[in-house]
Amino acid sequence: MTEPGGAVIEARDVRFAYGDVQALRGVTLAVPRGSFFALLGPNGAGKSTFVSLLSTLLPLQGGDLRVAGLDVHRSAGAVRRALGLVFQEPSLDERLTVLENLEFHGQIYGMPGRARRARAQEVLGIVELLEWQNATARILSRGMKRRLEIARGVMHRPELLILDEPTTGLDVQSRRAVWSYLDSLRAQTGVSLLLTTHQIEEAEGADLVAVVDRGEVLALGAPDDLRAGLGMVVTLRGVPDDLRAALLGGPFTAGAAGSLVARVPDAGPLLSELGPQLHRLGGVSAQPASLEDVFLNLTGRALREERPVVGVGAASPVDGRGFR
Numbered sequence: 647m648t649e650p651g652g653a654v655i656e657a658r659d660v661r662f663a664y665g666d667v668q669a670l671r672g673v674t675l676a677v678p679r680g681s682f683f684a685l686l687g688p689n690g691a692g693k694s695t696f697v698s699l700l701s702t703l704l705p706l707q708g709g710d711l712r713v714a715g716l717d718v719h720r721s722a723g724a725v726r727r728a729l730g731l732v733f734q735e736p737s738l739d740e741r742l743t744v745l746e747n748l749e750f751h752g753q754i755y756g757m758p759g760r761a762r763r764a765r766a767q768e769v770l771g772i773v774e775l776l777e778w779q780n781a782t783a784r785i786l787s788r789g790m791k792r793r794l795e796i797a798r799g800v801m802h803r804p805e806l807l808i809l810d811e812p813t814t815g816l817d818v819q820s821r822r823a824v825w826s827y828l829d830s831l832r833a834q835t836g837v838s839l840l841l842t843t844h845q846i847e848e849a850e851g852a853d854l855v856a857v858v859d860r861g862e863v864l865a866l867g868a869p870d871d872l873r874a875g876l877g878m879v880v881t882l883r884g885v886p887d888d889l890r891a892a893l894l895g896g897p898f899t900a901g902a903a904g905s906l907v908a909r910v911p912d913a914g915p916l917l918s919e920l921g922p923q924l925h926r927l928g929g930v931s932a933q934p935a936s937l938e939d940v941f942l943n944l945t946g947r948a949l950r951e952e953r954p955v956v957g958v959g960a961a962s963p964v965d966g967r968g969f970r
C-alpha cells in the first residue's frame with residue numbers, strides 16, 4: 647500500500663448495488679500516482695460501475711473512495727477536475743474543428759484564454775494532430791478521433807486519465823498509435839492512467855493490474871508478479887483419441903476447442919517426455935503464463951474464448967507485449 651496522499655486512487659471496501667444486483671462487493675485497492683493501472687475483467691465484472699463512482703456519475707453507497715486524495719462524495723467538483731475521461735463511444739462534436747473541440751473543453755473547465763490556447767497546441771503536439779487543428783472533426787479517421795479525444799481528456803491537466811476500452815473498433819495500426827501516444831503522454835505529463843479492458847494484451851503493459859470478476863478484486867499486482875508461480879503453459883492441439891485418453895490422466899486438462907493444456911514450472915521435461923508422440927499432434931505450444939492464465943487460475947473460466955497458438959519457442963504474448 648502507498649503512503650496516504652501518494653495514491654491517485656484509493657478505494658476501501660467500495661460497494662454498489664443496482665437494486666438487487668450487487669455490482670461491487672467491497673473493492674479495496676490503492677494505485678500510486680503516475681501509474682498505468684488496468685482493471686481487467688469480463689463483461690459485468692463491475693468495471694464501468696467503479697469508473698462511474700470514481701467520476702462521481704454514481705453516488706457511493708458504501709466504503710471510501712478517493713481520487714488524488716479527494717473524497718468523491720465530499721469533494722465531487724474537485725474530483726471531476728482531477729479526472730479526464732475517454733469513453734468507448736465517440737464523444738467529439740463533429741461539427742467543430744479539432745482546435746475548437748479542445749477550446750470548448752478548456753472553457754468548460756474555466757481555463758483562461760491564453761493558457762487554453764497554449765495547452766491545446768501542447769496536447770495536439772503530443773498526439774501529432776497539430777497539422778489537423780483547423781480540420782472539422784468529422785473528417786478525421788477513427789484513430790485520429792480517438793487521439794483527439796485523448797488530447798481533450800488531458801487538456802485541463804487532470805491527475806488521472808480514465809480510458810474505457812479505448813481501442814475498441816480500431817485496427818491494429820491505430821491501436822499501436824494510440825498506445826504510443828499514451829506512453830508519450832505519460833512520459834511528458836506524468837498523468838496517471840486507468841484503463842478498463844477485457845483485452846489481455848492491453849493489460850499486460852500496465853504497471854498494476856486488478857483482476858476483477860463479479861464485483862470483486864480477485865488479484866492486484868504487477869503483471870509479472872501476478873504471473874509468477876504459474877510457470878509455463880503447454881498446449882497440445884489435434885491430439886489423437888488414444889493419446890488424449892492417456893494424457894488426460896497426467897498433467898493435462900481439457901482446454902478450448904479440443905486442446906489439452908498443462909501448467910508446469912518448466913516445459914522442457916514435459917516436452918521431452920512427449921517427444922516420440924510429437925509428430926502425431928496437430929500443434930504444440932509452450933508459453934509463459936499470461937494474464938489470461940491468471941484469470942483462468944482464479945476463476946476456472948476463460949476471459950476470452952481462445953488464445954493464439956504459436957510454435958514451440960516462438961515469441962510469447964508476454965515478452966512481445968501483444969500489439970504494443
Ligand SMILES: Nc1ncnc2c1ncn2[C@@H]1O[C@H](COP(=O)(O)OP(=O)(O)OP(=O)(O)O)[C@@H](O)[C@H]1O
Binds near residue numbers: 667687691693694
Ligand atoms: N443500470 C444498471 N441497472 C441494473 N444493473 C446494472 C446496471 N448497470 C450495470 N448493471 C449490472 O451490474 C453489474 C456490473 O456491471 P458493469 O457494467 O459495472 O460491469 P463491466 O465490467 O463494466 O462490464 P461491461 O464491460 O459489460 O460494461 C452487472 O451484473 C450488470 O449487469
